[in-house]
Amino acid sequence: MNEADRRSDEARRRLEFLSVEETATLGERGVLLPDPGSVLVSPHVRLEEDVVLWPNVILQASSESRIAIGRGTNLFPGTRIVSSGGAVTIGTGAEIGEEGGFTIKAGPGDTIAIGNGARLLGSGSLTLSNWVGRGAQILGSIRCQNCTLGDGGTYRESDPDERGGVLKGSGVARGIEVPQGHVIQAFGLFSEAVMRRQSYFHPKG
Template sequence: MAETVALAGRGILILDPSSTLISGDAHLDEGIVLWPSIIIQNLGGRIDIGRGTELFSGTRIVAAGGAVTIGAETDIGEEGGFTIKAGSGDTIDIGDGARLLGGGSLSLTNRIGRGAQILGPIRCQNCTLGDGGTYRDPVPDQRGGVLKGSGAARHVEVPQGHVIQAFGLFTDAVMRRQSYFHPKG
């Protein structure tokens, strides 16, 4: 508990240190916000979390022999937490400005690009979402790749400016331009 509280001296905001578990060898940059009930657990792997990232309640990050790298200014776990687990030999890379919301999970090896989003309780395994602007970018087709809905996404690739919405298996769903969901007009 004392080690967790000491992180505040490094510019990390921990809203409830008594409900927050952080492995001592996880690397956290300054400006990170940790909501209550967060677990960051390094079990023989590597965890790096970039500056300004916000981890919401119910988020669990585990490196069980693998590596988890989270870029700067990401939002993870709003609307139901999120689980990120890299097993032995797995690598999970999450780019700057990504958003992972709504109770989903990443396991095995995944690359979630800069500005990419996972919106909903989606179990992602071996997925790649392309780099792009964040959800605030005024041009939807320039944003990072998006998965939204619920279900399982395995070996799915979504390039910049595209989205797959599904309720079940994402490999069976249609990929569309983001402007389909956010038309100008």
């Protein structure tokens, strides 16, 4: 090991992350890491098979916290998930962080649950407690706090009114609830925007 690698691993240990070699060995458990040297993972994070960690992903959990990520979930570059006394659970086949990364932070007592097939993109964030249902989507630079998005089909579902709840646009969403088949589009405060059926934006053929 050269001096630069030794210093890198020492910094990782001090910050309570796996060494580069330990990170690379996640691949032996079925995790897909094209560039282990650019990824930071805490020892307490639980990753199922076929999770994809693209470069510049950070998964940081203290010993009294929980981060669990389900099979086949894609974490795109710039995604940061932090749990400091809270819990973050992500189901199977989710897509998080495409088009600019995504930030998820659970503090003491917070619970953030993201369902199977959910899609979060466009440099948004989840803080405090949030429930993002199966197939639900957050599309854009949206700061979500204490939001609930209902279960439904994924964005591939042919009937838009059967898809999970959606927030799209940019701004701040606090205490927002979006049921299945509905969407709120806003550029500012989501509490002031109109909720519509998803077929309003995607007319049924």
